[in-house]
Amino acid sequence: xxxxxxxxxxLGGVNLWMTLGALAVAVVMxxxxxxxxxxSFTVLHTFTGAADGKYxxxxxxxxxxxxxxxxxxxxxxxxxxxxxxxxxxxxxxxVFKMSRRSSGxxxxxxxxxxxxxxxxxxxxxxVASDGSVYGSTYYGGTGTFCTSGCGTLFHLQPPSTFCxxxxxxxxxxxxxxxxxxxNDGSLPDFGALTFGADGNLYSTxxxxxxxxxxxxxELSRNGDSWSTSLLYSFTGYLDGxxxxxxxxxxxxxxxxxxxxxxxxxxxxxxxxxxxxxxxTYNVLHTxxxxxxxxxxxxxxxxxxxxxxxxxxxxxxxxxxGTIWExxxxxxxxxxxxxxxxTDGPYSGPIGGLLLDAxxxxxxATIYDGAYNYGSVFxxxxxxxxxxxxxxxxxxxxxxxxxxxxxxxxxxxxxxxxVAAFGGGTQDCSSxxxxVFEIxx
Numbered sequence: 001x002x003x004x005x006x007x008x009x010x011l012g013g014v015n016l017w018m019t020l021g022a023l024a025v026a027v028v029m030x031x032x033x034x035x036x037x038x039x040s041f042t043v044l045h046t047f048t049g050a051a052d053g054k055y056x057x058x059x060x061x062x063x064x065x066x067x068x069x070x071x072x073x074x075x076x077x078x079x080x081x082x083x084x085x086x087x088x089x090x091x092x093x094x095v096f097k098m099s100r101r102s103s104g105x106x107x108x109x110x111x112x113x114x115x116x117x118x119x120x121x122x123x124x125x126x127v128a129s130d131g132s133v134y135g136s137t138y139y140g141g142t143g144t145f146c147t148s149g150c151g152t153l154f155h156l157q158p159p160s161t162f163c164x165x166x167x168x169x170x171x172x173x174x175x176x177x178x179x180x181x182x183n184d185g186s187l188p189d190f191g192a193l194t195f196g197a198d199g200n201l202y203s204t205x206x207x208x209x210x211x212x213x214x215x216x217x218e219l220s221r222n223g224d225s226w227s228t229s230l231l232y233s234f235t236g237y238l239d240g241x242x243x244x245x246x247x248x249x250x251x252x253x254x255x256x257x258x259x260x261x262x263x264x265x266x267x268x269x270x271x272x273x274x275x276x277x278x279x280t281y282n283v284l285h286t287x288x289x290x291x292x293x294x295x296x297x298x299x300x301x302x303x304x305x306x307x308x309x310x311x312x313x314x315x316x317x318x319x320x321g322t323i324w325e326x327x328x329x330x331x332x333x334x335x336x337x338x339x340x341x342t343d344g345p346y347s348g349p350i351g352g353l354l355l356d357a358x359x360x361x362x363x364a365t366i367y368d369g370a371y372n373y374g375s376v377f378x379x380x381x382x383x384x385x386x387x388x389x390x391x392x393x394x395x396x397x398x399x400x401x402x403x404x405x406x407x408x409x410x411x412x413x414x415x416x417x418v419a420a421f422g423g424g425t426q427d428c429s430s431x432x433x434x435v436f437e438i439x440x
Contacts, residue, residue, distance in 0.1 A: 040439040041392045043399060044069075044098060044416075045107045046423040047432035052109060053077050053094040054432035056418035058404030059124040059190050060351050061435065062133075067410050069098040070110075070133055071418060071435065072121035082115025083140070092119040095135065095156060098435060110156050110170040115140050117174050118152035123203070123246065124192035124299070124406060132157045134175075134201060136188040145180030150208065151188050152177055153201075153219055153226075175226040176219060180208045184228045185215035190351070190406075191246020191299050193219065197253060202231075204243035204257055209233030213241035214259065216272060232272060232281050234259055239283060240268035245299040245310075245352060247272075255279070256308060258296040262286060266294035269310065269326060284308075284326055284333045289315045292337060293322035298352030298363075298406060309338070309361060311349040316340045320368060321348015323361065323379060338386050339379055343368045351406035354415075362391075364403040364417060369393035373401035373422075376415065376438060391415070391438055398423055400434040414439050 047054050053073030062070045075083075077091030092113035098105050110133075113119055118137025126134045133156045143150030156170040180186035185205020193201040201219040209215030213234035219226055234241045240259030247257040255272035262268050266287035272279040287293050293312025300310045308326040316322035320341030327334045338361070341348045347367035354362040361379040369375030373394040380387045394401045400419025407417045415438040423434035 039391050041399060042437045042439070043423060043434045044105050044437050045435040046398075047073065047076070047428075047434065048424075049076055049090075049428040049432040051077060051094075051112070052107065053091065053096065053112075054428050055420050056405075056433045056435065057093075057120075057122045058350055058420060059122055059192070060404075060406030060418055061408045061416045062125040062127055062192070063408040063410065063416065064127040064131070067100060069105075069408070069416055069435070070125040070127060071096055071098075072123075072125065072135065073433070074120045074122060074138075076432070077109065077112035078114070080114045083113070083119045092140065093121050093137070095121060095125065095133070111154075111172045113137060113140065115149070117141070117172060118154060119149065122189050124190070126193045126195065126201070128195070132170075134193045136193060136203070138187055138189060141174065141177035143177050143179045143186065145183075145208075146186050150178040150180040150186035151205070153188075153193065153228075176228055178205065178208065178228070181212040182210045182233075184208060184230060185217050190244045190297065191257075194247055194249065196249060202249075202255065203246045206242050206244060211235045214243045216243065216247060216255065216257065231255070231279050236261070237263040238286075239281060240270065240286075244297050248300050248302055250302060250306060256284075256300055256302070258300065258310060260295045260297055265289075266315065267296045267312070269296065269300075269308065285335050287312060290317065290319075292316060292324060292335065293340075293348075297350045301353050301355045301361075303355060303359065309353050309355065311351075311353060311363060313348050313350050313366075314345045316348075318342040320344055321346075321365070323349070323353070323363070339388055341365060341368055343372065347372075350404045351417075354407045354409055356409060356413075361386075362407050362409070362415060364405050364407065366402055366404060371395050374403045374419065376403065376407070376417065392436075394419060394422070396422055396430075398434075400431070400436060403436075 053076030055074045077094040083092035095110045119140030120138040122138040140149040141152035153176045186208035187206040210233040213236040216232045240262040243259045269285040271282045294315040295313040318340040320343045323338040370393040373396040376391045378389045400422035403419040405417035422431035
């Protein structure tokens with residue numbers, strides 16, 4: 001299970017977004033960071049903590065084919081007492097959409113949660129081919145196994161008739177209320193609901209399953225109703241525990257993901273291989289702290305020849321987390337380090353990597369960078385290995401700080417993401433977060 005003293009994201013069920021601000025004051029780092037490449041950095045939206053939400057979730061930004069952006073905030077939106085589990089006196093979080101208009105962007109809230117339909121959406125939004133979106137909330141719903149609800153799986157649909165206002169709300173439907181152990185998963189975190197070739201949705205939950213160590217689950221539709229089925233329940237031993245990053249598929253329909261902890265190590269990379277009508281669970285790699293990293297958190301990416309790329313949040317040879325690669329080799333897998341960060345424990349990436357057509361990797365770190373408020377980076381392959389470039393070093397001011405974000409890229413190579421804090425003061429301590437764009 002996750003070691004409480006080594007991981008500050010959740011503690012006793014309390015979301016520690018606010019605590020990070022105080023923690024940052026105590027963090028003193030003197031290691032030099034690589035110089036940032038000349039880029040154009042733009043804040044597209046600064047959250048106010050009111051109806052537009054606050055603290056954009058670490059999952060990051062999703063993009064549809066038209067280049068519209070979708071994301072969530074962990075808190076904010078319309079106030080509802082159903083979400084005062086922790087005395088936050090705030091809203092339950094929102095789903096938002098940003099659309100390019102002429103030379104600017106419009107920001108619209110698609111849905112503001114009320115606790116019954118979910119609280120604190122923290123996974124990446126998945127955009128369906130019909131333009132509707134799917135996602136999950138970390139808390140809320142009707143699941144009684146969890147003190148604050150075990151989370152919900154939801155669907156948002158645009159208005160069925162023409163709407164003159166760009167801010168028309170979408171229709172929200174709860175597809176499933178997660179129930180926790182032993183029925184299904186609970187507390188879905190990061191990752192996304194991934195569409196399978198069969199049209200069903202697949203993902204991970206941090207806890208729940210038969211052993212309450214987390215689960216991989218499938219959400220399938222039967223007429224007008226939806227139901228979940230457990231594909232695998234983590235025990236917390238050799239197989240790992242607490243999967244955060246969702247799952248991806250290969251061309252054969254096998255499933256891949258990570259678990260952030262393990263009894264005998266620092267997390268695992270796993271495969272669920274098709275086996276008749278069921279699945280066979282295989283551990284592809286077990287992490288070992290100083291050797292190759294700790295807490296593999298973000299979603300995986302796979303290139304055209306089946307190599308897997310991912311991140312660890314902490315440790316590794318230089319102490320600050322790692323970027324790694326797993327390559328298939330005649331039935332086995334070869335592990336190699338792509339990059340090791342140097343700015344100390346828990347300063348590396350949490351969100352997943354972005355892989356472009358040229359094979360470059362992009363991501364974001366938490367504390368790393370010239371000012372220790374995080375950075376956006378690029379790793380470029382070459383015959384001599386990988387070249388690291390910092391694309392933006394966050395200052396902790398109007399540009400935001402702590403970009404937990406997975407990134408998205410448009411057809412022109414522009415990068416989009418979120419920073420959890422900063423951007424202004426408003427009614428949020430040290431800022432409510434920003435949506436940003438980096439233009440090459």
